[in-house]
Amino acid sequence: MSRAERKMDHIQFALSTGQSKKNMFDDIRFVHQALPDSAVSDINIKPKTGDLNLKSPVFINAMTGGGGRDTEQLNGLLARVAKETGAAMAVGSQMAALKDRSERQSYAIVRKENPDGILFANLGSEATIHQAREAVDMIEANALQIHLNVVQELTMPEGDRDFRGALERIQAIAEQLHVPVIIKETGFGVSRETAEKLKHTGISAIDVSGFGGTNFALIENERRKKKLAYFEDWGIPTAAAIVEVKSVFGKTVLASGGIQDAQDIIKAFFLGADSVGLAGSFLKTAMHQGEKQLISDVQALYEDLAMMMTALGAENLADLQKCPAVITGELAQYLSARGYS
Numbered sequence: 134m135s136r137a138e139r140k141m142d143h144i145q146f147a148l149s150t151g152q153s154k155k156n157m158f159d160d161i162r163f164v165h166q167a168l169p170d171s172a173v174s175d176i177n178i179k180p181k182t183g184d185l186n187l188k189s190p191v192f193i194n195a196m197t198g199g200g201g202r203d204t205e206q207l208n209g210l211l212a213r214v215a216k217e218t219g220a221a222m223a224v225g226s227q228m229a230a231l232k233d234r235s236e237r238q239s240y241a242i243v244r245k246e247n248p249d250g251i252l253f254a255n256l257g258s259e260a261t262i263h264q265a266r267e268a269v270d271m272i273e274a275n276a277l278q279i280h281l282n283v284v285q286e287l288t289m290p291e292g293d294r295d296f297r298g299a300l301e302r303i304q305a306i307a308e309q310l311h312v313p314v315i316i317k318e319t320g321f322g323v324s325r326e327t328a329e330k331l332k333h334t335g336i337s338a339i340d341v342s343g344f345g346g347t348n349f350a351l352i353e354n355e356r357r358k359k360k361l362a363y364f365e366d367w368g369i370p371t372a373a374a375i376v377e378v379k380s381v382f383g384k385t386v387l388a389s390g391g392i393q394d395a396q397d398i399i400k401a402f403f404l405g406a407d408s409v410g411l412a413g414s415f416l417k418t419a420m421h422q423g424e425k426q427l428i429s430d431v432q433a434l435y436e437d438l439a440m441m442m443t444a445l446g447a448e449n450l451a452d453l454q455k456c457p458a459v460i461t462g463e464l465a466q467y468l469s470a471r472g473y474s
């Protein structure tokens with residue numbers, strides 16, 4: 134199977150396996166405030182994200198690339214949505230285009246469509262500093278995402294089997310690259326132990342990309358005869374992963390993994406996220422309902438956020454961390470077992 138076919142397979146399986154909703158956000162309930170002393174007109178939904186300088190509380194996370202015409206079209210669509218909504222956007226892994234120049238157009242289109250937008254380049258942790266620079270230059274990226282995807286690779290029949298040296302490569306890139314570096318998972322979450330290791334590398338942000346949304350073990354198992362079923366329920370649910378990373382990492386924390394609506398987003402901010410990424414649910418809207426619908430969905434997310442912040446009396450996103458809320462169920466158990474009160 135060619136790389137382009139595999140990438141289109143990912144998109145089809147991501148759509149058909151869907152989002153599991155096991156991210157544990159449902160275990161959080163805000164305590165209603167009947168006297169919030171607030172006004173919709175006072176609400177500010179601009180995030181604080183340090184040197185990433187994001188303008189929107191929501192970003193379009195990495196999901197395409199290297200798939201020829203089809204992914205070029207999808208990347209173009211997503212880039213126009215990003216432009217219309219002010220959201221930052223990540224491209225999918227650019228490794229294919231580093232190896233084959235003819236693939237570059239399917240990435241470069243995002244800068245053409247959105248000349249002034251905030252764009253993230255994307256590579257795996259096998260990348261060298263030279264490749265990182267090339268990926269950033271290809272789309273004139275404002276930052277580089279480096280993805281960690283051990284479970285996905287292990288589940289892929291043709292995937293990597295050797296993960297040594299990743300931290301050292303990340304450190305070298307973070308020290309030498311001229312744009313900020315974001316470390317992200319791909320749906321299995323980042324723990325506090327991993328965040329501790331990353332803390333000293335000079336990276337700017339961690340995207341927890343937790344369990345409960347797109348599930349690459351399910352997706353890759355669809356393509357295998359002998360399934361690695363034990364990986365299908367692996368990983369740190371997104372809500373828990375935000376708490377884990379936030380507890381040790383003092384810089385920007387991004388949240389993704391199964392985020393589907395404004396309620397998930399506001400709960401991610403409550404737990405300490407600084408901005409929130411969506412991949413699978415945006416992909417579904419883009420593929421099934423198209424560009425216009427996705428633009429209006431993103432704008433609706435902004436409005437819904439402002440409405441809920443008004444009800445909670447939170448003028449800005451950071452205020453959400455102070456809102457009274459009750460955590461029950463599996464999330465409460467998880468946090469207690471990990472020593473969080």
Ligand code: FNR
Pocket residue numbers: 143144147152194195196197198224225226255278279280317318319320342343345346347389390391392410411412413414416
């Ligand atoms: C992804 N994701 C991903 N991540 C990455 O860093 N590089 C990549 O190339 C891809 N490719 C990719 C393809 C498709 C079809 C999907 C749906 C996703 C992972 C993505 O950025 C995100 O971390 C996870 O999908 C979890 O978020 P959602 O989908 O649950 O919102």
